[in-house]
Amino acid sequence: MLAMLLVAAPAFAQNQEVLKTKLPTPLFVGTPVPLNVPNLEPPMRGKRPDFYVPAGTRNLALNKKVTSSDNNPDVGSLDMIVDGDKDGNEGSWVELGPGKQWVEIDLARRASIYAVIVWHFHSQPRVYRDVVVQVSDDPSFRSGVTTIFNNDFHNELGLGAGHDLNYIETYQGKLIDSKGAAGRYVRLYSNGNTSNKLNNYIEVEVWGKPA
């Protein structure tokens, strides 16, 4: 109880609240992943720890415009990425072509972004390769780019080598702490996955407040 109070106290002091996203039904029992091993993201045991965001933060990506390096997905349509449906079954995901691909969400106006949660695929354990998430005011992402996540260890995408860790997709999605990065556009890259060369997205949430 004391520990919880110690963790929560600063959050309350800064008028923060717990980010509350609705999680889909889990579709597989977690793959055993090594614990306490450096350079590997530890597995999530049970529910993800509470993540605090400033009061009034909401999902700004819901039903916003999505563009992609592959505007004709093999499966589904780009609007499904921001439709609020996080179900892991077929019919809920978009499948982009093989290799390096990106999707970009236009938040319609500049925002301070505190968290991005991405669900690539969660009906079986998979790792998506070279996941990079960036924020910018430039829709072409040529200038003013803030990288908030990068696990492209070998710099396959040419955006610079990343130091974030690989992770196994689960129904809880991957929560990326974007530390208030400001911008109108959020771009997510990937480069195939451990099951095939394709790129899937079930849902992306961008939690923030208009700047």
Place this chain on the structure above:
Amino acid sequence: MGQAGLSPSARWLRRLAFLLIALLGLLLRLPQLYARPMHTDEAVNAYIVGQLLAGQKYTYDAQDRHGPALAALALPLARLQGAKTFAELTEAELRRTPVVAGTGTILLFGAAAEIFGFVPCVIAALLFAGGPLSVYYDRYFIHESMFVALTFGMILSGWHACTRRSAKLAVLAAACAALMLACKETAVLHFAALASATFLYWLWNLRRRSLRSLWRLKTLLTAVVVFLLVSLVLLTWFGTNWSALVALRNAGPNFVARAGGQGHAQPFWYYSHLLAGGRSGALICALACIGVVLAVRKREASPFALLAYYAIFVFVLYSAIPYKTPWLALNFWMPIALFVGLAGASLWRVPVKHPAVRVVLRSTCLGVAIVAAVLIAHDTRQCVFMHPADEDNPYAYAHTSEDLLGLPTELAQMARQEGLASPRIAVIAADPWPLPWYLRPYAQVGYWQPGQPVGQADFYITSTDAANQYADQLKNFHADFFGERPGVLILLWSSATQ
């Protein structure tokens, strides 16, 4: 139905037709043999061939290896292609063995024309040459293609042995049966099905004809002796491993346990669902069912009736056993092809008095044939060439992911970067296959079960659950995930300083 009244030139033309169909089958089976990742079972079989190339003897192990017949055929073929060691073997070199077996099966339809008729056999040969299931598994380095060819050979030579009362053909049938057993232990299911079918055929279709008119005791005994001799020679690897007989005796309980499922349990309708799948499956199955009905509706001494009984018994046996894998469905493809052939030939020859009706009927037959050919071509292209290892491909069962092909590439690249000519690689996983295949170029590879003490290595490859026990050894290593099979991940650990 037979070819007795044919002129020599007509016979040669018929043989040429089957040769051309076999050539078509070969052309469909040979391209891109290197492209699909090695399935675990293929990797195990490849390892056995590698042992034989190294001069070791084949040791029968009922647990996971099956009999030596596949390796016995693959070894000379690999040598002919220039392979000298396991490390030098390639996917294409190994997969040419089932290609040869599958092409042999197509040619056997030519040999079957005397029994089942020319037109049904041409249709059957075409279906086997281009069908998605047969093309897919004839490019897969497992026992099934060879097993089906031997089964077909046994049925054909056995039929001729009885109808011609030929001792030579009885010996050939016995040799085929022995090779079947030396190929896969599931041969006993086929022997049981064929024995039951023969009994039913004798009881019903032959109306309990005198057995003396079918075979002589001396011929039967000769066949039994040949069966035992060939089985002994192969299973003991030419007399060098007599303990194989004990292993074979002990194989029974192992296979009974395996039949219960062991992680591969599927419902009764699994094979029906598989065969009727794709765009062409339903049409092929419907035609095959028509063929079966045509074969059994009359109480006559037709080889199709015997084949129908055998096919039904085998299908029910395989369906009733909980353990099921899709490649076992290749065993049904040979009778299915023949029954589609019978249906096609019979529908074409339906006696119709009115010429206009006959034209309509035959036009419909041609239309169905064209539609079937287009649908089969589509399914074969998709399953065999476009998505051979895809999870959605019904034939790619627990298949090695294409992603795993990146592991040896990355390993080689990092070894070069670190200046390691012969890196030490430690694999820690309860089931490391098919990694021995992909790590075959490296001389210093060790395999450990999780929990065992592991020496120092330049690279570690671990299952996701094993690494936790080696935190100290891995603390300065960076992990990269690779997909081994759908839902199964492994980790390649390399120096974090890279």
